[in-house]
Amino acid sequence: MRRLQVPEPVIDEALLAQCRAAFPVLPASSAFSHVTAARLLGLPLSYAIAEDVRLHAIRPIAHAQTRIDGIVGHRFHHPREMVTVDGMQVVCPADTWVDMGELVGRGRPVGLDDLIVLGDACATRLGAVEPLRVALGRRTRPRGKRTLQEALGLIRFGSASPMESVVRVMFVRAGLPEPLLNEPVHASDGSGRLLGFGDLVWKIHRPGKKPVKVIGEYQGEEFHASDEQREHDKHRRRGFERDGWTVQEIWKSDVSDDQAWRSLVERMAWSLRVPADELRLSEVSPRFFSQHAIDVAIQRGMRNGVSPRW
Structure with a gap:
């Protein structure tokens, strides 16, 4: 393990x-x-x-x-x-x-x-x-x-913070490919040099085209707000980008409400080359009830002639 x-x-x-x-x-x-x-x-x-x-x-x-x-x-x-x-x-x-x-x-x-x-x-x-x-x-x-x-079915190994988990699940629900979590990123020159670890890492191979390489970084204020940490993040980001990676930073303001979520998903979809018509933007809201509970409530409401209230 x-x-x-x-x-x-x-x-x-x-x-x-x-x-x-x-x-x-x-x-x-x-x-x-x-x-x-x-x-x-x-x-x-x-x-x-x-x-x-x-x-x-x-x-x-x-x-x-x-x-x-x-x-x-x-x-x-x-x-x-x-x-x-x-x-x-x-x-x-x-x-x-x-x-x-x-x-x-x-x-x-x-x-x-x-x-x-x-x-x-x-x-x-x-x-x-x-x-x-x-x-x-x-x-x-x-x-x-x-x-x-x-x-x-949605739990994964590798999440280092609650918000990394939330962001990953929302991206998948919205129709983006599932990322690897806190994955080591090595230089593509064959040296094996470690460039760092990415919070959310996508490397998508497409026939006859260059691979799509995207890193999503959740910048939690408690870990990334200091000048020293910001300078470290900037240096690491430059290393990723020089190796051909697109780095998308994700801040608290990006997940503050449904509209911010949708904007974030659209931004990540553009980087990942996912067509807009393949996105499920209505699915970005947090989920409290299981799909089974929702289905049961809908069926009960249909029988009683009322719509379920959440």
Whole structure:
């Protein structure tokens, strides 16, 4: 399995202190799970999910449910793999991803795109998507199964940030070819010299024509706003361009609303030589509900003579 160099997750000290205080009073065979596990593992969560500041803990179904103020008790029938964080038992990344399916649905905080972003982070941490597939396959009729399955089909190894995941999925939905993620880019002169790593890399071969070589770089403000980092980015970009690559920078303003998304997709399509009539610009909006949920709502609305409201 390929490993990607990503920064170590930063865990909120207040959360660690809260968990350290609660762990000794949890019943035996308990482990932190769901939202709490994701936060302890440093996995990306949307604002809606992260608003749940309660502690979540899980234990085998043979035991009574945990009933302690401030702690949401869960029980499991299918075994989970555990990891240790600061000496505390925590459900592992792959099983935590499946557990988040319990929080999917209308009025709940977890949607399809949340599971894709979370799944990308888990796959990159674990070195492959397969551990997520195995974890889901171990469960019999898990909650949120349809949404988890749809998300699984869109999860990829290699994303180094939540926005890289969001941008990739939106590009694919809009009809652009799927890029490679954080791919090493080597000089084309045969020297094997590494020019750098591209966030989103396309190299498309066309019969009788020069290959289309495009790199999309998401310029997160937290990593690319300093003068020093900007100078480094400029030097790296020049190296890519001298080797025949087109570099498209993607900023927060490019993904601020649907119109900005459409403009970004059209710009990338021009660089990738994708005809405008092949684009699906109506698909650039974020997706909360799975296609199955949408289809069911439409069918129900047709039977009742009303249109579904999202």
